[in-house]
Amino acid sequence: xKETIKLLINRxxxxxxxxxxxxxxxxxxxxxxxxxxxxxxNLFITLSELEQELPRxxxxxxxxxxxxxxxSITSVHDSHISLCNGESLPYSKRREKSILxxxxxxxxxxxxxxxxxxxxxPIDFAEQYKGFDSIPFAFAVIEMVTDHNGECVDFIFRYANxxxxxxxxxxxxxxxGHSFLSIFKNIQKKWLAVYQEVAFExxxxxxxxxxxxxxxxxxVLCFQPFHGFCACLITDVTGKPDDKNSSFICxxxxxxxxxxxxxLPLLNGLSSQQLDTLEQFLASIS
Numbered sequence: 045x046k047e048t049i050k051l052l053i054n055r056x057x058x059x060x061x062x063x064x065x066x067x068x069x070x071x072x073x074x075x076x077x078x079x080x081x082x083x084x085x086n087l088f089i090t091l092s093e094l095e096q097e098l099p100r101x102x103x104x105x106x107x108x109x110x111x112x113x114x115x116s117i118t119s120v121h122d123s124h125i126s127l128c129n130g131e132s133l134p135y136s137k138r139r140e141k142s143i144l145x146x147x148x149x150x151x152x153x154x155x156x157x158x159x160x161x162x163x164x165x166p167i168d169f170a171e172q173y174k175g176f177d178s179i180p181f182a183f184a185v186i187e188m189v190t191d192h193n194g195e196c197v198d199f200i201f202r203y204a205n206x207x208x209x210x211x212x213x214x215x216x217x218x219x220x221g222h223s224f225l226s227i228f229k230n231i232q233k234k235w236l237a238v239y240q241e242v243a244f245e246x247x248x249x250x251x252x253x254x255x256x257x258x259x260x261x262x263x264v265l266c267f268q269p270f271h272g273f274c275a276c277l278i279t280d281v282t283g284k285p286d287d288k289n290s291s292f293i294c295x296x297x298x299x300x301x302x303x304x305x306x307x308l309p310l311l312n313g314l315s316s317q318q319l320d321t322l323e324q325f326l327a328s329i330s
Contacts, residue, residue, distance in 0.1 A: 046099040051077070053085055060085075062102060066116040066127060068094055070109050080129070104146050106135035114150040119189065119198040119225040126197075126225075148200060148221065151187060167270070169203040170220075182208040182278040185269060188243045189223060196240040198225045202273065211280060212258060228257045242266040243274040252281065 048059050066078045070091045077085040087094075091111060095103070098111070106112050110133060112125060119126045120143060125133045135143060169185060176183045183205050189198040200223045201208075209216040214227055224231055234253070241247045248267040255262055265277040 049097050051085075051087060051089070053087065062099060062113070063115055065098075065103075065113050066129060066131075067110060067112040067133060082129075101150065104143055106133065106139060106143055108136070110135075114147055117147060119223055120144060120147060121226055121229075128197075144222070144226075151189060151200070167202075173203045173205075176203075176205050179205065180207060182211040182280075183276065184208045184278070185273055185275045186224075186239065186243075187273050188239060196236045196243075198223045198231065199236075199239060199274070200224075208278065211260070211262075211278060230257060232256070238266060239274045242268050243272050 046062060048061050049065075050057055050059050052058075060077070060079070064079045066080060068078065068091065069076045073088075073090075075087040075089050075091060075094060077087055079085065091105070091109070095105060095111060102114050103111050104114060106125060112127075112133065116127045116129070117125055118128050120135075123134060123137075125135055125143075127133065173183070173185060183203075184201055185203040186199040187202050188196045189200060190196050201219050201221065204212075204216060204219045206216060209219050212219060212227075218227065232255075235251070235255075238249055238251055242249055246268045248265070251262070251264045251266070253262065253264075254260070259282075260280050261282045263279050263281045266274050269275045
C-alpha cells in the first residue's frame, strides 16, 4: 500500500503522507491539496496526474474537480459527502454508485486488517443470515463507520430482513448496503454510542428508546457477530407497556426442525451468555 506521495511544491520535492490528505480540488488549472490541521498546498499539476499517483483503494474521484480520501469520509448523503473536519463536499450523481461501492469496500478492508485471521474472509451477509428473511421481527446487521479518531459517525446496513424494511418504512433494496445517513438526515449520538460499544468491545446491550426519525419507540437487543459489526433484534413497542412478564418460547427451546434451522446461523455464533440475553429479549416481545 502506497503510504506517501512525492510532489513538487515551491520548486522543491516534498514527501506527503497520503493519510494526511483530506481531499484535492482544482480551479483555474491550479490544484489545491487540503491536508489535516487546516493546511492547503497549491500545486501546478492536474487532478488526472494526481489520480494516477494516489492509491486507488484509498482515494476516489467524486466529481470533475475533486478527489477525496476515503479515510476522511464520515458519511455519504444524497448529494454530498461529510468529512471528518466538518466540511461537506458535493459529488456527481453519476459517480454515486462507484463512490458508495468503493467506500464500502474500503471500510470492509479497514476492519478486516484489525481482526483475527479467522474472520478475514469476505462475508456473504445475505447467505449468512438468510434464515432471518421471513422471521416476524426486525433483524439487521450493521457495519460501523468511524472517523479518523475512531469515533462512530454512521453505520451501513449489511443485512436487513423484510420486517426491518417495514419498521424503517424503507424498501429493502434501498436499505441493504446503504448507510443510515444516506437514508435519514440525522442520527442520535446515544444510539451510535451503544452500537460502538457492541461492535468494538463485544458487549451485548438492550435499548428501549424513541426514534424520532420514524416516530417509534423501539426495543433493541444488540450483540457483536464480528468485530466492527453490530447485530440488532428490534421490536416496535410504541404505546405498549414494558411488560417483563410476558411469555414467549425462545429459539433454543423450539423443537420444530424448520424453525431451528432458521436460527442456526445466528445461534451457532453466540456465546452462552449471549443466548441467555437473546432468550430474555424474545421472552419480552410477545
